[in-house]
Amino acid sequence: MCGIVGYxxxxxxxxxxxxxxxxxxxxxxxxxxxxxxxxxxxxxCRCEGKIADLEKVIYGESFNGIxxxxxxxxxxxxxxxxxxxxxxxxxxxxxxxNGIIENYVELKKMLKDEGSVFSSETDSEVLSHLFVRFxxxxxxxxxxxxxxxxxxxxxxxxxxxxxxxxxRIIAARNESPLILGLGKGENFVASDIPAVLSHTxxxxxxxxxxxxxxxxxxxxxxxxxxxIVERAPSYITWDPLMAxxxxxxxxx
Numbered sequence: 001m002c003g004i005v006g007y008x009x010x011x012x013x014x015x016x017x018x019x020x021x022x023x024x025x026x027x028x029x030x031x032x033x034x035x036x037x038x039x040x041x042x043x044x045c046r047c048e049g050k051i052a053d054l055e056k057v058i059y060g061e062s063f064n065g066i067x068x069x070x071x072x073x074x075x076x077x078x079x080x081x082x083x084x085x086x087x088x089x090x091x092x093x094x095x096x097x098n099g100i101i102e103n104y105v106e107l108k109k110m111l112k113d114e115g116s117v118f119s120s121e122t123d124s125e126v127l128s129h130l131f132v133r134f135x136x137x138x139x140x141x142x143x144x145x146x147x148x149x150x151x152x153x154x155x156x157x158x159x160x161x162x163x164x165x166x167x168r169i170i171a172a173r174n175e176s177p178l179i180l181g182l183g184k185g186e187n188f189v190a191s192d193i194p195a196v197l198s199h200t201x202x203x204x205x206x207x208x209x210x211x212x213x214x215x216x217x218x219x220x221x222x223x224x225x226x227x228i229v230e231r232a233p234s235y236i237t238w239d240p241l242m243a244x245x246x247x248x249x250x251x252x
Contacts, residue, residue, distance in 0.1 A: 002024070002029045002071070002072045002098060002191075003020075003021060003024030003025075003029065003071065003072040003098075003190075003191050003192065003195065004069070004070070004071055004096050004098055004157060004158075004159055004178070004189065004190060004191040004195075005017050005020035005021055005024070005069070005070045005071075005188070005189070005190050005191075005195045005196070006067075006068065006069040006070070006096075006159040006161075006169045006171065006188065006189035006190070006214070007020075007067065007068055007069075007169075007186065007187075007188055007189075008066055008067040008068075008167055008168065008169055008186065008187055008214055008215060008216050009066060009183065009185055009186025009187065009216045010066065010185055010186060010216065011186065012063070013036050013037075013063065013065065013066065013067060013068030014034065014036055014058065014061075014063050014068065016068075016188075016199065017034050017036070017068050017069070017070035018034070018051065018054070018055065018058075018070070019198070020070065020188075020190060020195035020196060021051050021054075021070050021071075021072050021195070022051055023192075023194040023195050023197075023198075024072055024190075024191070024192055024194065024195050025050075025051065025072070029050075029072035030048065030049075031046065031047060031048045031049065031072070031084070031085035031086075032046065032047065032049070032050070032051050032053070032054040032070070032071065032072045032085065033045060033046025033047065033054065033070065033071055033085045033086050033087055033096075034046070034054070034058065034068055034069070034070040034071075034087070035068060035069050035070075035087035035089060035094035035096075035161060036063040036065055036067070036068035037063070037064075037065020037066070037067050037068065037161070037163075037166045038061075038062060038063045038064055038065055039064065040065075040163065040166060041163060042089055042092065042094050042161060042163050043061070043063060044087055044089045044094060045057045045058045045061060046085040046086065046087065047085065048085065051072070065166055066166070066167055066216065067161060067166055067167055067168065067169060068161070069087055069094065069096050069159045069160075069161055069169065069189075070087075070096070071085075071086035071087060071096035071097075084120045084121055084122050086124060088120065088122070088124060088125045088127070088128045089128065090116075090125070090128040090129055090132055091132045092132075092162060092163035092164065093128050093131050093132055093135070093160065093161070093162050093163070094128070094160070094161050094162075095124065095125075095127045095128045095131070095158060095159070095160050096124075096158065096159050097124035097127055097156055097157070097158045098155075098156065098157040098158075098176045098191055099154060099155035099156040099157060099174070099175065099176040100123065100154045100155055101123040101124065101126055101127070101152055101153070101154045101156070102153045102154035103152065103153040103154065104123035104126045104154075107126045107130065107151065107152070108126050108129075111126065111129045111130070111133065114133065116129045116132075116133075123154075127148060127149075127152070127156075127158060127160075130148035130149075130151060130152075131144045131145055131148045131160065132144075133148070134147045134148055135162075141162045141164075141165050141168065141170060142170060142211070142213055142222075143226075145158075145160055145170045145172065145211065146172075146211055146222075146224055146225075146226065149172055149174075149211075149224060150224060152174075154174075154175075155174055155175035155176045156172065156173065156174050156175075156176055157171075157172075157173045157174075157176035157177060157178040157191055158171060158172050158173075159171045159189050167215050167216060168213065168214065168215050169187075169189055169213075169214045170211065170212070170213055170214070171189045171206070171211070171212045171214065172206070172210065172211040172212070172224070173206045173207070173208060173210060174208045174209060175208060176191075177191055177192070177205075178190070178191055178206045179191075179192070179193060179196075179203050179204065179205055179206065180203060180204040180206065180212055180214065180219055180221075180233075181196035181199060181200040181202070181203050182200055182202040182203065182204065182219060182233050183199060183200045183202075185216055185217060186199075186216055187214045187215070187216060187218075187219050188200065188214075189212065189214060193236060193238070197236060197238065201235055201236045201237070202233040202234075202235060202236075203233055203234055203236055204219070204221070204231055204232075204233050204234070205234065206221070209223055209224045210222070210223060210224070210229060211223070211224060
C-alpha cells in the first residue's frame with residue numbers, strides 16, 4: 001500500500017499522474033506505475049524503483065486518452081518487482097489498490113477454479129479478476145466494482161478504469177483514505193491531499209463503504225449497496241508546501 005492518483009479531463013493525464021505521485025514520495029515506496037488510455041486501449045507502464053525510473057520507462061510513450069490512474073507501492077504481499085507493481089491490468093480492467101485483502105487466498109482459489117490466470121504475487125490482483133468476473137456475468141462497470149468489493153474482507157482504497165468506458169474512473173474506500181478533487185471539466189482521485197492540491201482545493205473525503213463514479217464533468221457518490229450519497233465538498237486552505245510537509249496524518 002502507498003499512494004494513489006487518478007485523473008479524467010482535458011489535460012494530459014500522464015503529466016498529472018507523475019506530478020501527483022512525486023508529491024506522495026514522502027510516504028516511501030518500492031515501485032511505481034501508471035495506466036492510461038491510448039487508442040481506446042489501456043496502456044500500463046510500471047517498474048520497480050523510484051518515480052525517476054518510471055519516467056524512463058514512459059519516456060517516448062504516447063498516450064492520447066483523457067483518463068488515467070497511477071500508484072506507488074510499498075510491498076505487503078509479494079516482493080518488490082515490476083510484476084507486483086500496480087496497476088494490475090486484466091482483460092481490459094486496470095486497478096490500483098492500497099490496503100490489505102484479508103481473504104485474498106480464498107478469493108484467488110475461487111477465481112482460479114473459474115479459469116483466472118494470475119500474473120503476480122499480490123493480494124491486490126484479486127480485485128481486477130473479481131471485477132472482470134462480474135462484468136462477464138453482465139454487470140455494468142459500476143455494479144461489477146460494487147459486487148466485487150462486496151466479496152472482500154479487509155481494507156482498501158481503489159481506483160479502477162475499464163477499456164470500454166475510457167472517460168470514467170470508479171473509486172472506493174474502506175479503512176484506507178481516499179479523496180476526490182473537483183475541477184472544472186476535470187476531476188481527480190487521490191490517497192492524499194498533496195497529490196492534487198496544485199490543481200484544485202475543492203475536495204470530498206470518502207467514507208468507509210462508499211463508491212465514487214468520476215467523469216470529467218460529474219462526480220457521483222454511492223454506498224456499496226447503491227444508495228446515492230449527497231456531500232458538499234470541503235475547501236482546502238493549506239498551501240501545497242504545507243501539505244507536503246505535514247501530509248495527511250489525520251486520515252491515515
